[in-house]
Structure formats: structure tokens, C-alpha cells
Amino acid sequence: MTTPDKLRIGSREAIRLVAVREITVRIRSKAFLVLLAITAAAAVAIPLISHYANLSSGPTRIAVVQQDASLAPALQATAAQLGQKVTVSTVADRATGVDQVRSGDVAVLAESGPQGIRATVKKSLSTPLNQLFQVVDQQAALNAQITKLGGDPATVGQAVASAKVQVTELQPAKARNGQRLTIAIVAALLLYMTLMFVGQSVAQGVVEEKSSRVVELLLSTLRPWQLLAGKVFGTGLLGLIQMLVPAVLGVGVGLFTGALSLSLGSSIGTVAWALAWYGVGFALYALVFAALGATVSRQEDVGGLVLPATAPLILAWVVGISVVPSNPESSLVEWLSMVPPCAPVLMPMRIAMGVAPLWEMLLSLVLALAFSGVLLRFAGRIYRNAVLRSGARIPLREALKAA
Amino acid sequence: MSDRRLEVDGVSKRYGDTVALSGMTFEVRAGEIFGFVGSNGAGKTTTMRIALGVLAADAGEVRWDGTPVTLETRSRIGYMPEERGLYPRMKVGEQLEYLARLHGLTRVDAVRATAEWTERLGVAGRLGDEVQKLSLGNQQRVQLAAALVHHPEILVLDEPFSGLDPVAVDVMSEVLREKCADGVPVIFSSHQLDLVERISDRVGIVRAGRMVAVGTVAELRSGGTEELVVEAPQAAQGWADALPGVTVLTQDGGRTVLSLGTDADDQAVLRAALATGPVREFARRQPSLTELFRHVVSAQDKPEEAAA
Numbered sequence: 211m212t213t214p215d216k217l218r219i220g221s222r223e224a225i226r227l228v229a230v231r232e233i234t235v236r237i238r239s240k241a242f243l244v245l246l247a248i249t250a251a252a253a254v255a256i257p258l259i260s261h262y263a264n265l266s267s268g269p270t271r272i273a274v275v276q277q278d279a280s281l282a283p284a285l286q287a288t289a290a291q292l293g294q295k296v297t298v299s300t301v302a303d304r305a306t307g308v309d310q311v312r313s314g315d316v317a318v319l320a321e322s323g324p325q326g327i328r329a330t331v332k333k334s335l336s337t338p339l340n341q342l343f344q345v346v347d348q349q350a351a352l353n354a355q356i357t358k359l360g361g362d363p364a365t366v367g368q369a370v371a372s373a374k375v376q377v378t379e380l381q382p383a384k385a386r387n388g389q390r391l392t393i394a395i396v397a398a399l400l401l402y403m404t405l406m407f408v409g410q411s412v413a414q415g416v417v418e419e420k421s422s423r424v425v426e427l428l429l430s431t432l433r434p435w436q437l438l439a440g441k442v443f444g445t446g447l448l449g450l451i452q453m454l455v456p457a458v459l460g461v462g463v464g465l466f467t468g469a470l471s472l473s474l475g476s477s478i479g480t481v482a483w484a485l486a487w488y489g490v491g492f493a494l495y496a497l498v499f500a501a502l503g504a505t506v507s508r509q510e511d512v513g514g515l516v517l518p519a520t521a522p523l524i525l526a527w528v529v530g531i532s533v534v535p536s537n538p539e540s541s542l543v544e545w546l547s548m549v550p551p552c553a554p555v556l557m558p559m560r561i562a563m564g565v566a567p568l569w570e571m572l573l574s575l576v577l578a579l580a581f582s583g584v585l586l587r588f589a590g591r592i593y594r595n596a597v598l599r600s601g602a603r604i605p606l607r608e609a610l611k612a613a
Numbered sequence: 614m615s616d617r618r619l620e621v622d623g624v625s626k627r628y629g630d631t632v633a634l635s636g637m638t639f640e641v642r643a644g645e646i647f648g649f650v651g652s653n654g655a656g657k658t659t660t661m662r663i664a665l666g667v668l669a670a671d672a673g674e675v676r677w678d679g680t681p682v683t684l685e686t687r688s689r690i691g692y693m694p695e696e697r698g699l700y701p702r703m704k705v706g707e708q709l710e711y712l713a714r715l716h717g718l719t720r721v722d723a724v725r726a727t728a729e730w731t732e733r734l735g736v737a738g739r740l741g742d743e744v745q746k747l748s749l750g751n752q753q754r755v756q757l758a759a760a761l762v763h764h765p766e767i768l769v770l771d772e773p774f775s776g777l778d779p780v781a782v783d784v785m786s787e788v789l790r791e792k793c794a795d796g797v798p799v800i801f802s803s804h805q806l807d808l809v810e811r812i813s814d815r816v817g818i819v820r821a822g823r824m825v826a827v828g829t830v831a832e833l834r835s836g837g838t839e840e841l842v843v844e845a846p847q848a849a850q851g852w853a854d855a856l857p858g859v860t861v862l863t864q865d866g867g868r869t870v871l872s873l874g875t876d877a878d879d880q881a882v883l884r885a886a887l888a889t890g891p892v893r894e895f896a897r898r899q900p901s902l903t904e905l906f907r908h909v910v911s912a913q914d915k916p917e918e919a920a921a
Contacts, residue, residue: 219714224715234707235700235702418701422699424698427698
């Protein structure tokens with residue numbers, strides 16, 4: 211013997227070795243790198259695009275001819291009231307104005323006429339401009355009538371402006387903040403994609419070992435649960451990288467460019483909850499996928515297995531993306547966010563929207579953890595019974611039963 | 614040399630209604646190469662898988678050095694499964710180091726053992742290649758390296774020679790011999806009976822889940838009847854029929870094959886042959902392992918053998 215005999219390695223060391231192998235092999239795989247590159251690029255691009263979109267949407271340019279110069283202050287004042295941003299420039303004559311419209315230097319040439327403003331545009335008058343001109347015309351007509359009746363248009367204007375509806379909200383809706391919604395959707399999407407990816411990776415990894423028969427070699431020195439645990443931990447850590455990189459990049463770029471105006475604390479809170487839910491969701495799905503993977507011997511069979519198991523995940527994502535934007539406090543979403551297989555996508559979404567009370571957050575978390583505890587029992591059993599049996603797909607009932 | 618031994622004692626296994634093993638019993642001593650032969654489905658692979666704990670036995674026990682084999686013992690067994698098992702997309706070097714470390718070697722030892730065995734088995738140049746890029750023969754060499762890389766105390770190899778070219782067969786036999794000289798019990802299965810005959814110290818013939826014959830090749834032969842080949846070109850048909858204790862098996866022209874009973878005298882046969890004219894060849898023929906195997910398997914198993 212060239213080397214003295216070593217005693218068997220301990221469980222922790224065994225799990226560590228399996229997990230490290232899983233990470234080092236998968237981190238170099240194209241599927242992982244491509245997905246990471248896409249999500250990271252998207253995470254950087256979304257806040258950047260929204261940042262530059264805000265910068266480039268400058269004021270609408272309006273041209274008026276010299277003799278209508280008095281129109282300019284009215285247009286600017288009314289635009290300000292309507293919350294529109296406009297700049298008004300004066301051109302020498304109509305021909306110059308029309309040229310500028312044609313060349314796109316200005317959006318519209320406005321002239322006063324007997325029936326009100328005459329607008330010349332390249333193709334069609336935009337709705338905001340139409341509204342602006344109409345209000346200016348109405349104001350002019352009103353002012354003319356007020357003056358005629360001996361009143362002061364300015365006083366009337368003030369009186370009108372001071373009239374306001376008083377509202378008492380008995381059950382005030384949470385602020386529907388566009389940014390919260392964006393974060394909620396991005397968080398849900400990341401969780402959905404990562405859980406899908408990680409789940410499939412686990413299933414494929416188990417089948418790879420089975421179909422290549424390397425599992426026989428491994429299980430002559432490892433216990434099944436050690437192999438399963440190492441595999442699940444390793445893939446889970448990879449999924450964490452898959453989540454964390456885009457999340458940190460997105461929040462970082464968002465805060466840096468100012469596209470994200472939520473407080474740092476609230477952003478980090480959302481990210482932290484999303485990560486916690488990743489952990490729970492992963493525990494739920496990875497075990498199911500590992501157990502399912504163990505029942506087949508060929509990669510081709512993985513697809514058919516994975517689909518039914520991902521159904522709750524897909525349901526959660528579809529409901530989330532279609533209901534939450536219009537109705538964040540939907541009771542359907544509220545209920546589903548309590549159902550363990552759907553919770554990992556929907557609960558972080560509700561948390562990001564700021565519509566989940568603390569007790570619901572905690573209850574949903576406890577339910578999901580309890581559920582994954584139950585799954586662990588069954589999944590471990592199926593895996594142990596099925597992983598060494600090659601050939602045709604093993605029915606779940608049989609895998610659960612076999613000693 | 615130690616007198617430690619790997620004992621397979623009364624191991625039985627059923628798959629549903631199929632009996633795979635029924636009371637399989639034999640032992641392999643330290644420093645001995647044990648050839649395990651039998652028809653397809655006779656139970657060789659099942660026995661090995663049970664010894665490795667990859668499969669649980671319904672009854673019986675596998676012991677090493679007098680104590681039942683545990684997971685700890687198993688980590689000191691070098692195993693080559695029948696259906697080869699390596700990660701196809703993992704590099705040869707990383708794979709062997711990983712397997713060595715799973716068996717308890719430190720990183721440094723694992724790297725050293727990997728270098729040593731790949732060098733020895735002629736695949737050192739492929740350390741950085743993925744296993745799937747290697748030819749089947751080279752994959753087989755890597756598979757053997759995987760069985761050897763953790764300095765096992767026991768070797769259990771299922772069909773280690775299948776698919777190997779003659780050079781690789783020589784390397785593999787040499788390695789087995791060497792391990793055996795180190796005091797490692799080596800058990801291997803094969804359908805290449807001439808090879809088994811050549812390198813095994815003892816042979817076990819298994820049929821329908823039982824060990825039906827076990828011993829050195831010479832011992833197995835002594836059970837069979839002895840044959841005599843006589844080449845006498847001028848001998849007439851039936852020249853030897855009258856000799857006591859002699860049965861003519863075949864006579865083809867001048868060449869006659871006879872089987873000798875216990876009361877037969879080979880010198881009497883020679884005299885009878887010389888009486889017919891010149892004798893060109895007169896030889897005792899020992900049955901080969903292949904013949905013994907056919908004899909053992911077919912004699913006892915007429916009805917079932919057709920299915921296998």
C-alpha cells in the first residue's frame with residue numbers, strides 16, 4: 211500500500227465534496243452562464259432605460275408666429291396647470307413655422323383664428339396638445355365673457371381653483387407606486403425563473419448520475435441522503451448566485467441613477483424577503499425534483515416529469531403578473547400566497563407591493579416550511595428507493611412503498 | 614501474507630418472482646485472484662452489487678476479515694460496475710480526484726494517486742479531457758483507475774476486460790497480479806474463459822444464483838473425465854471399440870478422440886493404436902475451462918438454459 215488507509219469521510223465532508231463538485235461543474239456550464247448573463251443584463255438595463263427615458267422625454271415644442279406672441283404665455287400657463295411640459299418659440303411668419311413642423315424641429319405650429327387655435331402638425335395632433343389647445347380656447351372664450359359681464363377673469367380663476375372635493379377614505383388603498391410594482395414583478399420573475407432553473411438542474415443532475423451509472427459508484431461509498439443533500443445544497447447555492455447577482459446589480463444601478471427612489475432600507479427589505487423566499491421555495495421544489503428525477507433513467511424523460519411539478523409555480527406567476535398590477539389587494543392573490551407551492555412567487559410580490567400584513571407573511575412562511583418538512587420525508591424515501599433502479603420509469607407509488 | 618478473506622455467505626435475493634441468488638456462498642482470500650464465471654443472468658453482477666452495498670440482500674451476509682461489511686469497509690473496496698459509471702462531461706483528472714476524495718483521500722493524496730494510476734494505465738495524457746471524448750477502451754482504463762485510485766483493500770471488478778484491446782488486457786492483468794501480490798483479494802467476472810483460466814488462482818462457476826463449482830482450474834479439471842487424442846492414419850473404423858473402459862467420442866479419418874474411464878489403461882490404447890500402423894500423435898487432453906463450463910452449465914440446467 212502506498213498510502214495508509216484512511217477512515218471513511220464524515221457526513222459533512224461528504225456533503226461538502228458533492229456540493230463543491232456540483233458547483234464547479236455547473237458554474238462552467240453554458241446554460242448557467244447564459245441565464246446569468248441575461249438576467250444580469252436585464253437587471254442593469256431596466257433601471258438604466260427608465261432613467262434615460264425620463265431624461266429624453268423633454269418638453270413638447272410649440273411654434274407661434276410673431277403676431278400671435280400673446281398666445282405664448284397662455285399656452286405655457288395652461289400647460290403648467292395640466293402638468294404638461296412645453297416650450298413655445300416664436301417664428302417670423304407662417305411659412306417658417308410650417309417648415310419647422312415639416313422638419314420636426316417643432317411638434318406643432320399654433321395660430322390664433324376666429325374659431326380658436328389653428329394647429330398645423332406633420333401627421334396628427336397628439337391628444338395632450340389637443341387638450342391643451344381646447345382648454346386655452348375655452349379659457350379665452352370664458353375670459354371674454356367674464357370681461358364682458360364686468361368681472362375680473364383672474365378673480366374668477368382663483369375662485370375656481372380653490373374649489374376642491376373633500377374625500378374621506380374609510381379603507382385607504384395603499385399607494386399604487388409604479389416602482390413598487392416594477393420591483394414586485396422583477397422579484398417574482400427572478401424567483402419564478404430561478405426556481406424553474408434550479409429545479410430542472412436538480413432533476414437533470416440526478417438523472418445524469420443515474421443514466422451514466424455513476425450513482426452506483428458513488429453509493430458504494432456515500433449514503434443516498436448524503437448524495438442528495440450535497441446535490442441539493444450545491445445547486446441551491448448556484449441558484450442563490452443566479453438570484454443575488456441580478457438583484458444586487460438592479461437595486462444598485464437603480465439607486466445610483468435615481469431611477470429607484472424608494473428608500474435603501476425598503477429596497478433591501480424587499481430583496482431580503484425575496485432571498486428568504488428563494489430559500490423556502492428552493493427547499494420545496496428541489497426535493498420534489500430530485501425525487502422525480504430519481505424515478506427515470508433517461509434525460510428525455512425529465513421534461514414530462516417536470517411539467518406537472520412546476521404547474522403551481524407557473525400558476526403563481528401567471529396569476530401574479532396578470533392580477534397584481536391592476537389589483538394588488540386581490541383576495542385570490544392573498545389566498546394563493548398562503549398556499550405553500552405558490553407562496554414563493556406570490557408572497558414576495560405582495561411584500562414588495564407593501565400589501566401583505568406581517569402576520570400573513572409569517573403564517574405563509576411557517577406553512578411553507580412545514581410543507582417542505584413533509585416533502586423531505588417523502589422525497590428522501592422516493593430518492594433512496596428509486597435512484598439505483600434503472601430501466602423504465604418507476605411509478606411514484608412503488609418508489610414510496612419499496613423497502 | 615494475511616489470511617484475511619472476503620466471505621459471501623448464503624446470500625439470497627429475489628426480484629419479485631425472479632430468484633436472482635439463492636444461497637450464494639464462496640470466499641476470496643487475500644492475495645488471490647478469483648474468477649467469477651457464469652451465464653448471463655446467473656447472478657454474478659447481483660452478487661457483486663450486494664457485496665458493495667449497492668443492493669440489499671434478502672438473506673445472508675458478506676464478511677471481510679470475519680466482520681460483516683459496512684459502509685466503512687465498502688469505502689475501502691475498489692469497484693468497477695458492469696455498466697460503467699463516470700460523469701460523461703467531467704474531466705478525467707477532476708473525476709478521479711473527486712472519487713478518491715469521496716473515499717477519504719486528502720486533496721494532495723488524491724492528486725498524486727490520480728497521476729500515478731493514469732500514468733500506469735496509459736491515460737495520463739487525457740487528464741484534462743472530458744470522459745465522453747475518450748474512446749471506449751480509454752474510458753475503460755479510466756474506469757479501472759477509478760476503482761484503484763483510493764488504494765483499495767479489496768477489488769471487485771465486474772467484467773473488467775470486456776471491450777479492451779490485447780495490450781490493455783495485458784496491462785490490466787498485470788495490475789491485478791500486482792494488487793494481488795500486495796495482499797488484496799481480487800474478484801472479477803468475465804465471459805472470456807481463456808483469460809479467466811490464465812490469470813485466476815481460483816475460479817467459481819455460478820449457475821441460477823448458486824455457486825456450482827469452485828476451486829483452482831486444476832481442481833475443477835480433476836472432476837471431469839480425461840480425454841485422449843490419437844492420430845493413427847491407417848486405423849480402421851472402430852479399432853478402439855473393444856478396449857475396456859474406453860469410449861470413442863469421435864473418429865474422423867485417422868484422428869480419434871477417446872474418453873478414459875477409471876479402469877482404462879492408456880498404454881493398452883497405445884498398443885492397440887500401434888497395431889493398426891504408424892501413430893503420429895498420442896496425447897492426453899485436459900478439458901479447457903470453456904469445456905468445463907459448458908459441461909457444468911449444460912449438464913445441470915437443461916430446461917432453464919434455453920431461456921438464458
